[in-house]
Amino acid sequence: MTQLSTTNTFTAEYAQMRDEADPLKRFRDEFLIPQHQGKPVAYFCGNSLGLQPKAAEDSVKQELRDWSELGVEGHTQARRPWVSYHELLTEALAEITGSLRSEVVAMNALTVNLHLLMASFYRPNKERFRILCEAKAFPSDQYALQSQAEWHGLMPAEVIREIHPREGQHHIELDDILQAIREEGSQLALVMIGGVNYYSGQVFDMETITREAHKVGAIAGFDLAHAIGNIHLKLHEWNVDFAAWCSYKYLNSGPGGTAGIFIHEKHASSPETFRLKGWWGHNKAERFKMGPDFEPIPTAESWQMSNAPVLSMAVQIASLELFRQAGMTNLLGKSKALTAYADQLLSEVMRQGPLAGAFEIITPKDRGCQLSLLFSRHGRAVFDYLTANGVIADWREPNVIRIAPVPLYNQFSDIYRLASLLAQFPG
Numbered sequence: 001m002t003q004l005s006t007t008n009t010f011t012a013e014y015a016q017m018r019d020e021a022d023p024l025k026r027f028r029d030e031f032l033i034p035q036h037q038g039k040p041v042a043y044f045c046g047n048s049l050g051l052q053p054k055a056a057e058d059s060v061k062q063e064l065r066d067w068s069e070l071g072v073e074g075h076t077q078a079r080r081p082w083v084s085y086h087e088l089l090t091e092a093l094a095e096i097t098g099s100l101r102s103e104v105v106a107m108n109a110l111t112v113n114l115h116l117l118m119a120s121f122y123r124p125n126k127e128r129f130r131i132l133c134e135a136k137a138f139p140s141d142q143y144a145l146q147s148q149a150e151w152h153g154l155m156p157a158e159v160i161r162e163i164h165p166r167e168g169q170h171h172i173e174l175d176d177i178l179q180a181i182r183e184e185g186s187q188l189a190l191v192m193i194g195g196v197n198y199y200s201g202q203v204f205d206m207e208t209i210t211r212e213a214h215k216v217g218a219i220a221g222f223d224l225a226h227a228i229g230n231i232h233l234k235l236h237e238w239n240v241d242f243a244a245w246c247s248y249k250y251l252n253s254g255p256g257g258t259a260g261i262f263i264h265e266k267h268a269s270s271p272e273t274f275r276l277k278g279w280w281g282h283n284k285a286e287r288f289k290m291g292p293d294f295e296p297i298p299t300a301e302s303w304q305m306s307n308a309p310v311l312s313m314a315v316q317i318a319s320l321e322l323f324r325q326a327g328m329t330n331l332l333g334k335s336k337a338l339t340a341y342a343d344q345l346l347s348e349v350m351r352q353g354p355l356a357g358a359f360e361i362i363t364p365k366d367r368g369c370q371l372s373l374l375f376s377r378h379g380r381a382v383f384d385y386l387t388a389n390g391v392i393a394d395w396r397e398p399n400v401i402r403i404a405p406v407p408l409y410n411q412f413s414d415i416y417r418l419a420s421l422l423a424q425f426p427g
């Protein structure tokens with residue numbers, strides 16, 4: 001086996017020293033970390049499914065208990081009344097997304113919400129019908145866009161323009177997005193891009209994209225599945241029209257956890273903005289009078305159709321409390337440090353030793369915590385080797401391993417464990 005001549009930061013002692021100095025280290029103990037051969041795995045899959053906060057179980061049990069003791073009365077008498085349950089998530093979601101409280105609401109699932117938002121914000125006509133999105137958007141987003149075009153009687157190929165990386169690159173240049181917006185001009189109805197691309201980990205400049213989209217009269221909407229809880233967001237200030245996210249990745253709200261939306265107040269407060277209607281979007285004071293005329297709540301809440309999935313939201317309450325305690329700015333500081341350390345050690349592994357030249361990091365420097373490693377050889381074997389040794393990463397066909405050191409529960413020692421395993425890859 002080739003030995004790596006490593007720097008003095010590529011040591012277990014250095015990683016432990018960084019862990020001990022980490023002001024957020026206590027948060028790791030707030031999570032249940034899966035075990036491998038009696039010790040915690042190094043979990044790098046928070047960009048796929050975040051870990052379970054220990055407090056989630058009691059939070060859910062509280063609702064189960066109230067349900068068992070109160071039955072239907074729980075809607076108003078539960079310790080956290082179910083009739084207004086979604087409101088318990090609003091403040092933290094507004095904080096994490098840089099939004100006003102009136103602009104966010106937790107509801108449904110991500111793809112469902114993208115459709116509901118496009119029902120409001122993609123209303124094509126003969127002149128303005130085109131949609132811009134990034135190439136290699138998450139497949140569900142591609143299907144959603146295609147079917148939106150079809151629903152309006154249009155051909156997806158005539159509606160959707162994908163922006164590709166330049167030859168030999170893996171990320172998309174901002175200039176190419178802006179150029180495409182200008183070229184589409186008055187035909188452009190909607191720009192719909194992921195805030196962070198799920199495959200490459202590239203962060204898009206949402207503020208600039210939104211500004212340019214608005215200049216040609218288009219709407220700017222973002223899928224924040226890989227952005228929420230991972231990067232700095234200022235949706236209100238950036239003047240973003242709408243956004244949607246899921247909560248099971250960086251928000252640690254459990255498989256299929258309740259998703260959420262942002263609608264800028266300029267749209268949300270206006271009764272003129274078209275929204276598909278359901279009783280939970282109706283004026284709260286009048287809701288139970290059961291009248292036939294819909295009166296929208298003048299906030300993002302009016303996009304809710306149904307009453308809240310309380311058990312799922314109970315998990316999210318537990319997780320959001322940890323975000324509140326840790327503070328997003330602190331988390332992002334640690335995220336940068338963890339990812340820089342991962343970048344540094346992986347770059348050493350790439351330069352020398354058994355995996356020299358076998359992979360490259362395709363994530364550009366505009367990134368959150370995710371790094372995507374593109375393998376030219378050994379990719380699947382490396383992934384299986386990591387798994388067999390208690391390092392949980394994520395495999396994307398045909399040859400990418402994604403790793404995401406999450407500041408709430410990952411530590412520098414996890415990164416050392418990953419990199420030192422790679423440095424000893426038996427080939």
Ligand SMILES: Cc1ncc(COP(=O)(O)O)c(C=O)c1O
Pocket residue numbers: 109110111112138140141194198223225226246
């Ligand atoms: C970027 C992105 N968009 C959409 C989805 C689909 O999410 P859901 O199944 O919650 O609708 C995912 C799921 O991982 C995703 O990563």
